[in-house]
Structure formats: C-alpha cells, structure tokens
Amino acid sequence: MSADWPTRLAARARSRCVAGLWRRRTVQPTDAVRDFAGNDYLGLARDPRLAEAQAAGARRFGAGARASHLVSGHLEVHEALEARLAELTGRPRALLFSTGYMANLGTLQALCDTDTRVFQDRLNHASLLDGAALSGASSRRFHHGDLEDLDRLLERSPAEALKLVASDGVFSMDGDVADIAGLADTCARHGAWLMVDDAHGLGVLGEQGDGCVGRAHGIDEVPVLVGTLGKALGTAGAFVAGSEALIEHLIQFARPYVYTTAQPPGVAAATLAALEILAAEPERRSRLHALVARFRREAATLGLPLAESHTPIQPLVLGDSHRVMAWAERLAARGLGVGAIREPTVPRGQARLRITLSAAHTEADLDALLEGLATCRAADLREATP
Known part of the structure; x- marks a missing residue:
C-alpha cells in the first residue's frame, strides 16, 4: 500500500518531537517579557x-x-x-x-x-x-x-x-x-x-x-x-x-x-x-557595545560557556537540545525571553541559547538576565551532583 500524506506528516512530526526539535510559536506579550531574543539591536523597532x-x-x-x-x-x-x-x-x-x-x-x-x-x-x-x-x-x-x-x-x-x-x-x-x-x-x-x-x-x-x-x-x-x-x-x-x-x-x-x-x-x-x-544618535551604538562588554565580562565570571563574539549576538552553546529548552523555560518563568536554537539551524551537538542585546536594554534588564543565567547554571550543577 502506498504511503499517504497524513501518514507522512505524522511520521515527520513524531521524529522531530522525539529529538526535542519541535518548534512552537508563542504570542509575545508587549511588555511582560524582557526580550533577549530579537534583533532590534539599536532599540528602534518601538521608537x-x-x-x-x-x-x-x-x-x-x-x-x-x-x-x-x-x-x-x-x-x-x-x-x-x-x-x-x-x-x-x-x-x-x-x-x-x-x-x-x-x-x-x-x-x-x-x-x-x-x-x-x-x-x-x-x-x-x-x-x-x-x-x-x-x-x-x-x-x-x-x-x-x-x-x-x-x-x-x-x-x-x-x-x-x-x-x-x-x-x-x-x-x-x-x-x-x-x-x-x-x-x-x-x-x-x-x-x-x-x-x-x-x-x-x-x-x-x-x-x-x-x-x-x-x-x-x-x-x-x-x-x-x-x-x-x-x-x-x-x-x-x-x-x-x-x-x-x-x-x-x-x-x-x-x-x-x-x-x-x-x-x-x-x-x-x-x-x-x-x-x-x-x-x-551614535550614542546608541556606544551604549550597545558597552552592554555587550559588560555581559561578556560578568558571564565569564559566572563560568558561562561564552562563544567568541563581540557583537550583540551572544550564544551560549549548551550542546544538548533538551538542556537548551530547559534553560529557556527557566528563563521564561522569570520573564526573560531568549532564543532556543537547535538543529537544523545549527549543527548537531551545537544547540545553544542565542542571547541578543539591544541599546534599549537597561542595566536592570542585564542584571535580571545574568541572575537568571546564574540560576540555570546552578540548577545544572545540582542535577549533575550524585
């Protein structure tokens, strides 16, 4: 018997779910979430x-x-x-x-x-x-x-x-x-x-x-x-x-x-x-670069897995897709939106949080992000302890 389209779609969906790669859209609230996932680097989208x-x-x-x-x-x-x-x-x-x-x-x-x-x-x-x-x-x-x-x-x-x-x-x-x-x-x-x-x-x-x-x-x-x-x-x-x-x-x-x-x-x-x-307003770029420098400095102090990037795109490569989703969910519970990036967008074993910074972020926003990431790392360490 030849395969039919519903069967094919269901099989593809199952395989992606089992691999932890199923993608879901979420309706973004206007103000409730601190957005560290978008590409609005200069904070102009809502100007x-x-x-x-x-x-x-x-x-x-x-x-x-x-x-x-x-x-x-x-x-x-x-x-x-x-x-x-x-x-x-x-x-x-x-x-x-x-x-x-x-x-x-x-x-x-x-x-x-x-x-x-x-x-x-x-x-x-x-x-x-x-x-x-x-x-x-x-x-x-x-x-x-x-x-x-x-x-x-x-x-x-x-x-x-x-x-x-x-x-x-x-x-x-x-x-x-x-x-x-x-x-x-x-x-x-x-x-x-x-x-x-x-x-x-x-x-x-x-x-x-x-x-x-x-x-x-x-x-x-x-x-x-x-x-x-x-x-x-x-x-x-x-x-x-x-x-x-x-x-x-x-x-x-x-x-x-x-x-x-x-x-x-x-x-x-x-x-x-x-x-x-x-x-x-060149000061927007200056502020953005200052935020990037501060994030990298303090993330290194926390022992976070930083990539070699000095742009607003700051990936934390965690490797495992399930681990990436767990970190993203913990951060979301704190009102912090980050990109959870898995294959095929990145190679297998390179799943990551894609954190992006914006000139619109405040020092308090960055404090909240760093605190949330520290909590995620601490939770990982606890789970790894026998």
Missing part, C-alpha cells in the same frame, strides 16, 4: 518616531504600494530610501527587496547559472545556500572562516569559470565577524566576485553604522553587498548595494524583485526616519 513616520508615509502614499516596482509600485519614498542606503554603504546604487531572504535568492539566481562556481562559508545563512541551489550553479562550502580552505577550493576550480564567493558579514548564530579584507584578497587572487550579506552588521558596526563592509570596503573589494532593514534599523525589508551595472542587472533578472509587490511605502518612510536617527 515612536518610526511609528509616526510610518503612519505619515501611509497617509501620503497609501497603506500598500499596489504593484511591483516595475509596474507602478516604485514610489518617490522608495527612490529616496534607495539613494540613502547607497550613501550609507558608499555604493553608487541600492535596490530594495521585500525581505532579506528574497534579496539573497534573487541576487544569486540572477548572477549565477550552471556555468558558475559558488563558494560559501559553511555557516552561511539558509537564504544564501538556497539561492545558490536555486541558481543551478556548482556550489562548494569552505570551512567556517578558513581562508586557506577557500583558497584551495578556488585553486581547483576551472580557470575559465565565473566564480562567486558568498559569506555572511556577522554570522547570525555565532555572532562572529567575517574577515572581509581576507576574503576580498583571496577573491582578487582568483578573479572571483565577493558577495557579503551584512544583515547583522548594518547599523551596529562601522564608524557610521555602515556595517562590517560599508564604506571601509568599496565595490572593488565587495562588488555585491546585501543588507536588511528589519534588524538594527527596526523596520522591514532588505536591499542590495553595488555598481550601476549590478543594480540594473538585478532589476532585469532577479525574479523575486520583478514579480513581487513593492514594499509598503509607510515602511520605507519609517526606514528613512531610522537612518536619520542612526546618523544623529
């Missing part, structure tokens, strides 16, 4: 200035864009935002996408085909991996942050092939930063283009909040730069920044751009407000 700018944009342009950018949905506010993002990153042009996932899928699908060789860091975001698969390109993954391994793979590839190296800027689960200069140098030696997804660096790193690439590395080093707006900038959407030729190519060939309704104009207006705040 009333962004809310007002979004409302004003909707009143002026409408709640939705009504069509794709290439039909009639590309509005004055989108044009202004693209220009401002290009300026921030030191690129000639930028192109808006509705999500970061779509930006990576669309860019890789538009640039690559079966004659292209793509090389990716092993810990790249799923959207980069999926984009390369969608393009049909031959794809290889180099060891995380290992430039020698990348160099070997590039050396073995056909000299006549077009080569593209793709990497996260700040790795979303580990919080470490790619060696952009080293990647650029390796690519230059092999005639490869470099694409960097700086989703978690934009707004946080760089002298102007322009990320780990931005103005420090021009289009000669990083021809393809991707950034998102729904993290440090507190809104939604994404963009690709680069040369005139790159942007025009994406407008013609990036299917997720061509066939998607343009970003709601109110969101674009809110992002313009966020960029103004980013430029006018």
Whole structure:
C-alpha cells in the first residue's frame, strides 16, 4: 500500500518531537517579557518616531504600494530610501527587496547559472545556500572562516569559470565577524566576485553604522553587498548595494524583485526616519557595545560557556537540545525571553541559547538576565551532583 500524506506528516512530526526539535510559536506579550531574543539591536523597532513616520508615509502614499516596482509600485519614498542606503554603504546604487531572504535568492539566481562556481562559508545563512541551489550553479562550502580552505577550493576550480564567493558579514548564530579584507584578497587572487550579506552588521558596526563592509570596503573589494532593514534599523525589508551595472542587472533578472509587490511605502518612510536617527544618535551604538562588554565580562565570571563574539549576538552553546529548552523555560518563568536554537539551524551537538542585546536594554534588564543565567547554571550543577 502506498504511503499517504497524513501518514507522512505524522511520521515527520513524531521524529522531530522525539529529538526535542519541535518548534512552537508563542504570542509575545508587549511588555511582560524582557526580550533577549530579537534583533532590534539599536532599540528602534518601538521608537515612536518610526511609528509616526510610518503612519505619515501611509497617509501620503497609501497603506500598500499596489504593484511591483516595475509596474507602478516604485514610489518617490522608495527612490529616496534607495539613494540613502547607497550613501550609507558608499555604493553608487541600492535596490530594495521585500525581505532579506528574497534579496539573497534573487541576487544569486540572477548572477549565477550552471556555468558558475559558488563558494560559501559553511555557516552561511539558509537564504544564501538556497539561492545558490536555486541558481543551478556548482556550489562548494569552505570551512567556517578558513581562508586557506577557500583558497584551495578556488585553486581547483576551472580557470575559465565565473566564480562567486558568498559569506555572511556577522554570522547570525555565532555572532562572529567575517574577515572581509581576507576574503576580498583571496577573491582578487582568483578573479572571483565577493558577495557579503551584512544583515547583522548594518547599523551596529562601522564608524557610521555602515556595517562590517560599508564604506571601509568599496565595490572593488565587495562588488555585491546585501543588507536588511528589519534588524538594527527596526523596520522591514532588505536591499542590495553595488555598481550601476549590478543594480540594473538585478532589476532585469532577479525574479523575486520583478514579480513581487513593492514594499509598503509607510515602511520605507519609517526606514528613512531610522537612518536619520542612526546618523544623529551614535550614542546608541556606544551604549550597545558597552552592554555587550559588560555581559561578556560578568558571564565569564559566572563560568558561562561564552562563544567568541563581540557583537550583540551572544550564544551560549549548551550542546544538548533538551538542556537548551530547559534553560529557556527557566528563563521564561522569570520573564526573560531568549532564543532556543537547535538543529537544523545549527549543527548537531551545537544547540545553544542565542542571547541578543539591544541599546534599549537597561542595566536592570542585564542584571535580571545574568541572575537568571546564574540560576540555570546552578540548577545544572545540582542535577549533575550524585
């Protein structure tokens, strides 16, 4: 008898539950939980200035864009935002996408085909991996942050092939930063283009909040730069920044751009407000970095398993999925929300609490987090004692 769909779904659900990997959505209360799980690094998502700018944009342009950018949905506010993002990153042009996932899928699908060789860091975001698969390109993954391994793979590839190296800027689960200069140098030696997804660096790193690439590395080093707006900038959407030729190519060939309704104009207006705040209030970044430093200092004193990250992403690798869920539940009981990350998001045996810090956190928030983590560790020690 052939398998049926309900049987297949039930079997997959059982296997994931037994492994402790079943995911559940929870409706987040507005104020009752201290949020150490989100990506609102500068505390802009709930800034009333962004809310007002979004409302004003909707009143002026409408709640939705009504069509794709290439039909009639590309509005004055989108044009202004693209220009401002290009300026921030030191690129000639930028192109808006509705999500970061779509930006990576669309860019890789538009640039690559079966004659292209793509090389990716092993810990790249799923959207980069999926984009390369969608393009049909031959794809290889180099060891995380290992430039020698990348160099070997590039050396073995056909000299006549077009080569593209793709990497996260700040790795979303580990919080470490790619060696952009080293990647650029390796690519230059092999005639490869470099694409960097700086989703978690934009707004946080760089002298102007322009990320780990931005103005420090021009289009000669990083021809393809991707950034998102729904993290440090507190809104939604994404963009690709680069040369005139790159942007025009994406407008013609990036299917997720061509066939998607343009970003709601109110969101674009809110992002313009966020960029103004980013430029006018550098103290937000300073406060964020001070909180990160304090957390790392005191977490080390508590003996917590810190990863090598000096960004707002602070993973505590606990290894076992059940242990991760137990810690997350203990913290939730104290009104502390943290990310409980398990496979397949991270490799087997690398389950972790993904703790993220924000400029909106107070010293009291951080005190509560550290106290909660100390309680979790103490509970583990008690359970381990015969």
